[in-house]
Amino acid sequence: MTVRVGVIGVGYLGQHHARIFSEIDDAELIAVADIVKKRADVYAEKYRCESYTNYRGILHEVDALSIVTPTTTHYSIALDCIKAGKDILIEKPITMNVKEADKLINEAEKRDCIIQVGHLERYNPVVLAASEMIKKPLFIESERLSPFLGRGTDVDVTLDLMIHDIDIILAIMGQQSNPPLPPFTKGGRGGIINIKDIKAVGAKVLTDKIDAAKAWLEFENGCTALATVSRLSPEKQRRLKVFQKDSYISVDYQSSEIKRYFKTEEGISFDVTKPEKKEPLREELKDFINCVKERRKPTVSAVEGREALKIVLEISEIIKNGR
Numbered sequence: 001m002t003v004r005v006g007v008i009g010v011g012y013l014g015q016h017h018a019r020i021f022s023e024i025d026d027a028e029l030i031a032v033a034d035i036v037k038k039r040a041d042v043y044a045e046k047y048r049c050e051s052y053t054n055y056r057g058i059l060h061e062v063d064a065l066s067i068v069t070p071t072t073t074h075y076s077i078a079l080d081c082i083k084a085g086k087d088i089l090i091e092k093p094i095t096m097n098v099k100e101a102d103k104l105i106n107e108a109e110k111r112d113c114i115i116q117v118g119h120l121e122r123y124n125p126v127v128l129a130a131s132e133m134i135k136k137p138l139f140i141e142s143e144r145l146s147p148f149l150g151r152g153t154d155v156d157v158t159l160d161l162m163i164h165d166i167d168i169i170l171a172i173m174g175q176q177s178n179p180p181l182p183p184f185t186k187g188g189r190g191g192i193i194n195i196k197d198i199k200a201v202g203a204k205v206l207t208d209k210i211d212a213a214k215a216w217l218e219f220e221n222g223c224t225a226l227a228t229v230s231r232l233s234p235e236k237q238r239r240l241k242v243f244q245k246d247s248y249i250s251v252d253y254q255s256s257e258i259k260r261y262f263k264t265e266e267g268i269s270f271d272v273t274k275p276e277k278k279e280p281l282r283e284e285l286k287d288f289i290n291c292v293k294e295r296r297k298p299t300v301s302a303v304e305g306r307e308a309l310k311i312v313l314e315i316s317e318i319i320k321n322g323r
Contacts, residue, residue, distance in 0.1 A: 003292050006031045006058040007066045008077060010043045013091065014068030020285050021066070022047040027289050031058045059084040064114075064292050066285075067091065071155050075100040078115070082107045087114040089288045092167075093159050094305035097313065101306040108302060116288050116298035117305030119167045121253075123283040125275035127168060130240070130251045130258050131175065139243040140169055140225040145233035148206055153231075156210035158202070158316045159309075162229040166315075167300070167308040168240065169217065169225045194220035195311070202319035205232055215315045 003026060007018045010032045021029040031050035034040035044051030052058055055077060058065065064087040067077050075095045081088045082104065094117045095101045108115050121127055142165035153160075195217055202213030212230040219225070238253030247262040258273040291298045 006062040008055040009069035017066040089116045091118040115302035119300045123280040129275040141241040143239045145237040200318040
């Protein structure tokens, strides 16, 4: 079975969705849509597919779609796609608010449509390799710093960047049950991952949105997590650190390297793991196509996307209210 796919929005990231779909064996890129006609035409010609300025023209031609548009448009576009009976991949965050996410989940369930959310880091080889080393974390620290690029500033940096790390932290905590349980459910603060308390600080610096933030999450099982994000850094940094009994795992996304420090009879030793390099977006889109073909739940479904969104929005509110 070949999945006929379209891409809505071919800007900075959407053009790569189009490129990869045009290269995946089990996918056929049928069309791209963008409100900027010249941009849609360029990528339609490049990848030999149809060009549209109105995404609704694609709906009758495809089985599935990637929605790679500004966050403020996710809900309305996704709802149209679902009502047309199409499977969708929505770039993160899933929507602007939890109420919109819940509506999409309900509509998708009615029509047996798949929703996958583009939390790209779940497909990063270093994250996948590190997850196998993590056993009962005591403290998790993430750091995601970026230069000011002028894009993504329609939302707070918590929604733009921190949501990646909140999703990873929730996924790590969801694997701590024995046996591992699905990391998220529809109800409650963080689903079955019980968060005892959240503290956060941040600031608006170059935009009228939050540009830098720190959040402290305290889980019921005693683990704590600290997430730091900024879009004001002179250079890009992506790090994850996990402290657990007798070992400490340091993940550097930039160098695709994992250092594990552990206790021995002689003292402290360490080893280095460098997983095979893969393009996370390609792995994510391949998984999406397989989910469509096999009618299975994605690794990051709308439910997981909703839970990460819920926590991040709470963090943003804490910052804005100064508490």
